[in-house]
Every structure is written in structure tokens, then in C-alpha cells.
Amino acid sequence: MDVTIKVKRFDPEAADPQPFWQDFTVEIDDKGTVLDALIKIREDNDGALSLRCSCRSSICGSCAVRINGHAGLACKTQAATAIKDGVITVEPAGNMPVIKDLVVNFDGFWDKVMEIDPYLKPEGEEPEAEYIASNEAMLHLSNVTACIMCGSCVSDCTVMEVDPTFLGPAALAKAYRFTADPRDGDENGVSTSRLEELTKPSGMWDCTRCMECVAACPKGVAPMDRIMAMRDQAIDAGFHNTNGARHTEAFSDSVEHSGWLDELRLVPKSVGMMNVSALMGYAPIAIQALTHGKMPPIIHHKIDKAENVKKIFDKVETPKKRR
Amino acid sequence: MKYAFFPGCVSRGGCPELYPATKLICERLGIELQEMPAASCTGAGVLQEKNELLGDTLNARTFAMAEALDLPILTICSTCQGVMSQANHRLKNPEYLAKINDFLAEEGLEYKGGANPKHLLWVLIEDIGMEKLLTLITRPLAGLRMAPFYGCYIVRPTDALEFEDHPERQNALEQIIETIGATVVDFEGKTRCCGFPILTINERNSMAMVGKHTSEAKDLGADAMITPCPLCHLNLDSFQPKAAAQAGRPIGMPILHMPQAIGLAMGLSPHDMGLRRHIVNTTPLEVALGIPAR
Numbered sequence: 359m360d361v362t363i364k365v366k367r368f369d370p371e372a373a374d375p376q377p378f379w380q381d382f383t384v385e386i387d388d389k390g391t392v393l394d395a396l397i398k399i400r401e402d403n404d405g406a407l408s409l410r411c412s413c414r415s416s417i418c419g420s421c422a423v424r425i426n427g428h429a430g431l432a433c434k435t436q437a438a439t440a441i442k443d444g445v446i447t448v449e450p451a452g453n454m455p456v457i458k459d460l461v462v463n464f465d466g467f468w469d470k471v472m473e474i475d476p477y478l479k480p481e482g483e484e485p486e487a488e489y490i491a492s493n494e495a496m497l498h499l500s501n502v503t504a505c506i507m508c509g510s511c512v513s514d515c516t517v518m519e520v521d522p523t524f525l526g527p528a529a530l531a532k533a534y535r536f537t538a539d540p541r542d543g544d545e546n547g548v549s550t551s552r553l554e555e556l557t558k559p560s561g562m563w564d565c566t567r568c569m570e571c572v573a574a575c576p577k578g579v580a581p582m583d584r585i586m587a588m589r590d591q592a593i594d595a596g597f598h599n600t601n602g603a604r605h606t607e608a609f610s611d612s613v614e615h616s617g618w619l620d621e622l623r624l625v626p627k628s629v630g631m632m633n634v635s636a637l638m639g640y641a642p643i644a645i646q647a648l649t650h651g652k653m654p655p656i657i658h659h660k661i662d663k664a665e666n667v668k669k670i671f672d673k674v675e676t677p678k679k680r681r
Numbered sequence: 682m683k684y685a686f687f688p689g690c691v692s693r694g695g696c697p698e699l700y701p702a703t704k705l706i707c708e709r710l711g712i713e714l715q716e717m718p719a720a721s722c723t724g725a726g727v728l729q730e731k732n733e734l735l736g737d738t739l740n741a742r743t744f745a746m747a748e749a750l751d752l753p754i755l756t757i758c759s760t761c762q763g764v765m766s767q768a769n770h771r772l773k774n775p776e777y778l779a780k781i782n783d784f785l786a787e788e789g790l791e792y793k794g795g796a797n798p799k800h801l802l803w804v805l806i807e808d809i810g811m812e813k814l815l816t817l818i819t820r821p822l823a824g825l826r827m828a829p830f831y832g833c834y835i836v837r838p839t840d841a842l843e844f845e846d847h848p849e850r851q852n853a854l855e856q857i858i859e860t861i862g863a864t865v866v867d868f869e870g871k872t873r874c875c876g877f878p879i880l881t882i883n884e885r886n887s888m889a890m891v892g893k894h895t896s897e898a899k900d901l902g903a904d905a906m907i908t909p910c911p912l913c914h915l916n917l918d919s920f921q922p923k924a925a926a927q928a929g930r931p932i933g934m935p936i937l938h939m940p941q942a943i944g945l946a947m948g949l950s951p952h953d954m955g956l957r958r959h960i961v962n963t964t965p966l967e968v969a970l971g972i973p974a975r
Binding site (some may be wrong): 563564565590595625638643662669673 | 722734869922960
């Protein structure tokens, strides 16, 4: 099978280092992967094409690139299924500086993983022998521990695109691997100090829930789902004093008591009713909404049978959750 | 065709122009909308992060109401669509469904698993068809360049949204744009996040996202962006002036709800489509269409 690969190239040693696109057509096996095609290009067409790869079995996590605009492992992507309008575009992973061609600098990636202290930090009294964790308590972590640190999630993270200080999906999923480990934190497995750190700016509440990382991850880690679970852990551990936690709680209160969203009151409740400077910041937007007839209803009516929604809240939320 | 109508919260809150615009175009399309006044908010992913079981129970309650009416569900909010699709995907597990039905029993409701919630965008593509839509176009948006903006919830995750069974969903907005006579401006940001979910949490990042996408569309020569998501509209339109100030450049990119763009092409007036309620001025679009100035 002949495939045409459009590769985004970059040579830092060129006279005028600018990224450029280059097309290569190579013959690979019908069931060949995008990585097979890239290696063929390097062997037959241009020995200077730079890329990282090792295991060719989606275990080592070396070959993450953007294929047709979305991150994934080149070795896990069958070329035949990736052809769009006759070509497959391959670019270096996003949100990391390009060193050469498809090779990116992972320093920032590892710095962030290190920032979350990627090791167990038990706080209670030390047991006489080893720390014991039951199968049930660990089984749900199998997806998170499957992370191969390939950087696909970081590549496609929409927040990191605009804010390089965001911890990002890989580091936050790694953090969850510890906050959800019964051996981490106090004797009840609550990682209070870790959660406190992660609720700070650039942490868990800065995720915008776009699901790009879930779509990009080749190993089913679903980083965003872990971040959402960690937010719940943080609220349970008593960290209510963040805009994120207030937003979640105000949203939930509104649905519980009226059946739908009271948008008008959601914003002040999220930024804090006493946070005058932040509230003043929204004043121009509020005036603009008012003058354009876009103000949500001042009187927030309940939906029909709202009492049944309340009953569901009472039944489904466990006593622990009734804050 | 008749549907159980799920308008979502925002089309009756921060984007009140969307609801009447939808009603008007559905009338012309022969789509009858039956309200479900006791249906609750889907949870928008926010309730789900707190308690997924709770969110799924509320959505199963809505699905059961639609089943009782024997009608398919039509929504006009991408976020509602995504959240309902994800809930429905999990509810395919019979044990989980039984557990949730226990919670619904007191209200005399039972979800049998047959709901198929569909955004108006999908209803147009799959149930109505572009041929039928084309017959209702009396003022093609010829010469207008429109950038599709899907947002997140109607494109990810693809398994819950059943993209494999419905590949047409991947370029549904482009099909609409072409059918109403405009030219598609393809751009990288079309399936990225608008930033709305973090508006009150990290406004700077949220505004950076608005600035990035609207500027990109502008620089590619788009006359307007078109979105099936009222939450994206809120951020991209209402907060665009703030985003432009942060970006340090003028943007002025009109953002149309999908039904508004269709309505204009059906000959409906900018007033009826609620364009007067927009924050970013839509007059240049109206002038380009030969609609008399305000």
C-alpha cells in the first residue's frame, strides 16, 4: 500500500529556522502503522527525519505525535484508517517546544509530574510491617496506573494551550493515582495536604472539562475523569473556599431546589458573595446583558414537580455528601 | 414530525434569543415541539463531577418522561446533548438501569432504555434531511463566510455520541452552512473549548480561549461563527469585548446560534431571530444580506 505522509518539519540549525510541511509517499504493508511509514521515510527518503520511537507496541510511550491534528501514538494508529483526502498529516505533539521535526522537549512535562510529588506520602502512624491495601481499594486505579507518560493528553490540552502554568492532565491524573490510594494521606486514606496544594491556582479547578485528554489518551487513563473525581475528594476534604468548589455547590443547590439553573445567582455565588472587587468586575457585563435583553430571569421559577427532583437528591446523595 | 422538547437552561436564561428563534424555524420545518415542563437540568457535567449517579438519575427521569409521551427528545444545547448521550451510554448497563429505576419508582416513572436524545443539528441532518431544508431557503446566505464552532460536548467522547454509527455527525455543521448557501471557513479551533466552564474560575484563561478562536476565525476571513451550543455562544458573544481587550486587538466577530443562521436563510427577520440581543453587532452581516439597516 502506498501512503502519502505530510510531515511538519523543523530544523533548528537551518539558516532561517521555520517549520515547514513536506510530503513523502512510501510503500508499507496494508496493515502498517503511521510509525511504520515514518520509519520507512527515514530509511528510504530522508535519514535526517527526527522522531522518537522504541517498542512499537504502545507500551513505551515514545512516539506520541499529532496525527491529522489530534495526538496519539504513531505505533498504535493504523495508516489505512488515518488517511484523509489521500494524506495523513503528522506533526509534533503540541504544548511542548519542538527540538527537531517530531521530537519535542519533555522537560516541562516532567517538571509538572515532579511537582505533584509522584510517590506515596503516608501521614498516619507507621504500621509494624508493610502497608496493606485491599484489592478492591486498588482495582479502580488500574486505568490510571496504565499511564505510559506519552504526553498525548498534554499535547491536546486546551488549557495548557493558553496557560503554560496549568499542571495539566498527565500530572493531575498522576496526582489522583495517589489521592485515591488508601495508603496515601491520613489513616483514612485522605490526602489532605496534597489536595490542599492541588486546589491552588493552576491545579485541578483550572481544567475546562473539554475532554480532549480523554480522547487523546491511548491507554484509557481518562485524565479529565480523574480530575473531576479529585475535585469531589477536595470538597469532601473540606476545601470549599475556591471559586470552583463554590461554583459546583451553587450549581447543585440550584438544581436541587428549583430543578434547573439559576444563572443570575450562579456567578456571584461562584466568585463569593463578599468578593466585592470580583463582583464589580462583572458589573459591565451585567449592564450590557440588561440593555440587550439578555438578563436571565430575576425571579427564578421552579420547574413543575421540582419537589421530585429534591427527593432524588435526598435519596441518591449519600449522607456523606449532604453538606 | 413531533419531538419531546428539551430546551435546556441557557436558552431560557442567558441566551433568551435562542428559544424563540428555534420555535420559529421548527414551525417552518414542520417540527412539532412538545414541552416537558417537569424535566430538570441535565447537570451540564458539573453535577456529574460531584455525583455521577445523581446526574444519571435526573437524566433517566427526563428520558422516562419522553418515553411516556412516546416521543424522541430534541435539544438545542450541545452540552445537554453530550451529557444526555453520556448518561444514556452508561444506562445501557441493565444493572445500573435497574438501580436508577428504583430511584424513579416513587414518582411512578420507569426508564425502559429507549430514549434517543438528539440535538436539532442531528435532527436536521438525520431526520429532516438537507433536501427538505433546501426547499425552505428563500434568502441563501450567498457570499457569507461562516466558521463552524462545535465546542466540546457534541464531538467528544465519540463512543457515547455514536459517531461510528453516525459518521455524518462529524461534519454536520458544515453541511448546514453549505445548505443555507454560505461558504465554510474551516479552522483549527472548531472543536476546541470556548472556555465557558472556567469563566468564574479562571477568567483570564477563559478569555484567552475566546480571543484565540474568534481571532483565528476573523483572520481566516470569516464573517460570522455559527454554533449549536448556547454556552459557547454566551462566552464567544457576551464576553468577546472583554476577550478582545485582553488580547489587545479589535475582533468584532458576530456569533450566530445555528437556528438563527437557518432562520435568516429562511427569510425570517433579524429581529425575529433575536439578533438585537447580541452583544457583538450583527449589522455587517445583515447589510451583506441586503437586509435594510436598523
